[in-house]
Amino acid sequence: MNQTYAVTAVTAVVLATVLIGALGLRVSRTTSDFYVASRTAGPRLNAAAISGEYLSAASFLGIAGLVLVQGPAMLWYPVGYTAGYLVLLVLVAAPLRRSGAYTLSDFAEARLESPQVRRLASLFVVGIGWLYLLPQLQGAGLTLEILTGAPDWVGGLLVAVVVTGTVAAGGMRSITFVQAFQYWLKLTALLVPALLLAAAWYGDGAPRARFDAPAVLREHTVVRVADTVRVGLDAPLRVAVTGTVDGVRYEDRTVTLDAGTHRVGAGTVLALPAGSAVPERAGTGSDDPLGWSQPLAGGRDGHQLYATYGLILATFLGTMGLPHVAVRFYTSPHGRAARRTTLVVLGLIGAFYLLPPVYGFLGRVYAPELALTGSADAAVLVLPERMVGGVLGEVLGAVLAGGAFAAFLSTASGLTMSVAGVLAQDVLPSRAVRHFRLATLLATAVPLATGAVATKVPVADAVGLAFAVSASSFCPLLVLGIWWRRLTPPGAAAGLLLGGGSALAAVMATRAGLAPAGWPHTLMAWPAVWSVPLGFLTMVLVSLATPRSVPAGTPAILARLHLPEEFTAPVPAQEARR
C-alpha cells in the first residue's frame, strides 16, 4: 500500500486532535450578543458527542473483521452496542442526570452515602476503563502496521502519547464540539468509501459471498501467516509455500496439502491460486496462540448459543456502566434533556452500525484470506486498494485510516479522561494538578504495558470483555440504586465485589490465557450470563439481610432521581422577554 496518503491522513487527524485539544475552539463573544442559555449543549450536539466518543476501534474495524471471519451471527455485536442505549434510555439516563453525579463513583456516593462504596466503584471504573483502552491501543498498532509496516507497538504508543499529552495539558477543551465532530468524521470516513466500494462491487457484477461454505479466492493471492495457525482443508489444495507447514520447511515449493488439518508456522508465506477455497482456521489447539478466540466468537466449540447470550447480556447491560459514557450525561442541563439525548444517540449509532457489516460482506468476497492471517480487523483498511486500486483506492484507504485513528483518539481520550479523573480523585493520595498529570500517565501506561504482554484478541471481542465487567458491576448498582429503595451500602459493596469482581477475574484470566479449554473457557470468556445474575442476586440478598443499613436519606434521594426537576426545585420563572 502506498504510504503517503495514509500517513498524511493519519497525521492530519492526529494534528487536528492535538491542536483542537490544546487551543480549544475559541468561541468567544462580547456581551452584546451573548446569552448563556443559547450555549447549553443541546441534545443533538451532546448526542453526537456521546456517539463520537463511543464508536471505538471495535466499531470501526472490529465488526467488519468478525463478520468476515464468522459470518452474520456476528451482527449481534452492533445490535448489542446499540441496544445498550435503549436499556440506558429506559432505566437510567434521566435519573442518573438528576442525581447530579459526574462519575459513576459519584453516583454510588450520592445514592448510598458511603465513601467505602464510592472507593470500590472507583476501582471498577478504572478496571473497566483499562480493559476498554487496551483494544483501542492494539487497534491503533494494527492500523499503523498495515498502513506503514511499522512494528505493531508504534501505533499504540502514538495514540497513548497523543492522548496523554492532550489530556494532561489541561484536558480537551470544548470536548463536546471535538467529540461531536469526531462522530461526523467517522461516519463520513466510513460512509463515502462504503458507497464507492458498493458501486465498485456492483460494477464487478455483484458477486455474492456465501457464509455457509468456505470462502473462495477470486484471484491468485499471496498470504503471509503472522502467527502459527492450524488450518483445516475439506479438499486437497495445491499451494506454493515459503516457510514451515506441518513441521517441514519449504523454500518457494509448490506442494499439495491433503484434506485434513495442517499446522502452518509463523511467518510462512502461502501463494494460493485463484478459485481455491480459503483454508479455514481449525479449532482450539493448545499450541495455537489464537485458537482460544474461537469459542468466544461462537465458532467451532459448540457453545455458540451460550456465547451469543453472553454477548447480548454484556452489551445490552454494559453500556450504562462505561465510564466515558456516564460522564457525558452530566452535560445535559436536566433529566429530560438526558433522555432526549439518549434517543438521538440511538439514532446516530444505529445509522453508523449499518456500515461495518457492508465492509464485512465485501471483505468476505474480496479479501477472504484475511481470515487465515489473523488480522481480519484490517479488512476495512485493505478493501479499497483491493477493489478499486489506483489513486482513488489509496485515497479511500487513507480516508478510512484517518477515520480509524479518529476512532482510537476520541475513545481513548474520553476513557483516559475518565480514568485519570477517578484515579486522581479517589485512588491517588492527594489532589492537585500535578497528580492529575500523573494519573493521566498511569491511565494510559498500564493498558499500553498490558497490551505488550496480553494475548491478542480480536478488537471487538476485547471490547466485549470490558462490557461484561461493566454489566456485572455497574448495571446492578445503577438499576437497583435507581429503582429499589431497600438497597444498602453493604449490599452494593457485596454485589460489586462478587458480580463485578468475578467477571473481572474471569476476564483477566482469559486475557492472560490462563483459562482451561472447553466449557470452563467459554464460561470465563463470556462471564455475563452468570456474573450479571450473580451481581444482582448478591446485591438484593445482602441488602435484604442488612435492612438497618438503608441510608437515612434514601427517600429524598429517590424523589430527586425520579421527579422532574420542576417538582424537586421550585418552578423556574419564565423570563419576561425571551
Add this chain to the structure above:
Amino acid sequence: MSGIALAAAGAAGAVLLAAGVVLGRLTARRDGGSAGLDLGTPVERATFHTLHTASLAAPPLRAGLAGETAGRAVGPLRSLLGTESLCLTDGSAVLAWDGPGEGHHHEEAAGLAAATLETGRSRSAPTGCADPGCALRWAVTAPLTGEEGVLGALVAYGPRESAVLVRAATEVARWVSVQLELSELDRSRTRMAEAEIRALRAQISPHFIFNSLAAIASFVRTDPERARDLLLEFADFTRYSFRRHGEFAQLADELRAIEQYVALTGARFGDRLKVTLRVAPEVLPVALPFLCLQPLVENAVKHGLTDRERGCRVVIAARDAGAEAVVTVEDDGAGMDPERLRAVLRGEHPGGSGIGLSNVDERLRQVYGAEHGLVIETGVGAGMKVTVRIPKYRPGVHPSAP
C-alpha cells in the same frame, strides 16, 4: 482403647499446659509493660480515666441539648458520676435516661427538673419510691445553664443521701453547661455566616440599584427600546439576587445573572467596559454556591475602572477540567498589592474594601474544603486574575432552580 484414652488425656493436658503458659506470659508481659511505661500513680490514672470519659461525652453535647445527642452523652456522663441512674431533661421533658428505673421514675424526674428550672438551684431530695427493690432512693437535681438562662436539668439517682453525689452532680452539670454554651457559640457563628451572606446579597442593592436606575433613566428619552431592555435585565437580576430559597445554583444561572449585571454596568460605562465571556457548555450544569461569582466580576469591574481614562477589559471564562470546572475572572486594571490582598483574605478589611472577595473565599472553603478557596494572581498595575475550581459533584450540593 485405654491407650487411646490415655493419649487423648495427655494431649488435652498438653494443650491446657500450653494455654496456661501463654496466658501467663501475656499477663506477665502486660504487668511488666505497665511498670516499664510508668502510667502514673492510681490517682493520676483515675484523673486520666475521668478526662477520657468526659471527652467521650463532649462531642454529642457540642451539637446542643436535644434527644439524640443527649442520648449519646448520658452514658459517659453516668460513668463519670458513678451513680445508679442519670437522666437529662430539657425545659419540658426527659430527653435521655441511662440506668435502671426509667419506667416508674420518669414522671418524678420531669417534676424535679421543672422545680430546678424555676429556681435555677441544685437540690437533693429523697425519692420515696414505693418499690423496695429499687435502688433509686435519693435524687440530686442540678441545672444546666446556657447563655439564655436554664436550659434543662441533670437528675442523678443514688441509693442514699450523699454529699459527694451532690457535689459531683453539680460539677458535672457545670461542665455540661460549658459544653452547651460552646454549642450555642457554634450555632451563633453559623448564624453569623448566614447573616453575612444575606448582608452580602443586600449589599448588592443600594449602590448598584442607584447606578443602574440612573443609567437606565439616561436612555429613556434617547433610546426607549434600550431603556426597556435594561429595565427588564434589572428586574431579572434583582429577582435572581433576592431569591430566598436554596444555597446553591447552576453555573448557567449564575452566568446569566452576571450577564445581566454586566449589561447594566455596561450601560453606565459605555465603551470603556469590555467584557468577554468564554464558557464551555460542559460546565454549565455545575452546581455552586449561590451568587459566589458575581462579587468577583464586580470586583474586576471596580479594579478595571479605577483608571478613569483607560478602558477596561474583563474576561470571564469557564472551562472543563475533568471532574472540576475552572472559572476565571480576569481584568487588566490597577491590580492590588499582594500583601494587602492577603490581609483582605484574612478577613481584615482596610477601608471596608474586598468584603466580597473574602466572603466568596470563605463560602467556597466552607462548602468544598480548604483546597478550593480562591486563587488570586495580581500585582500593582498588573491586573488581577481570580481562579475558582468547582468540583462537578460534591455530596449535598444540589442546585435549586432560579
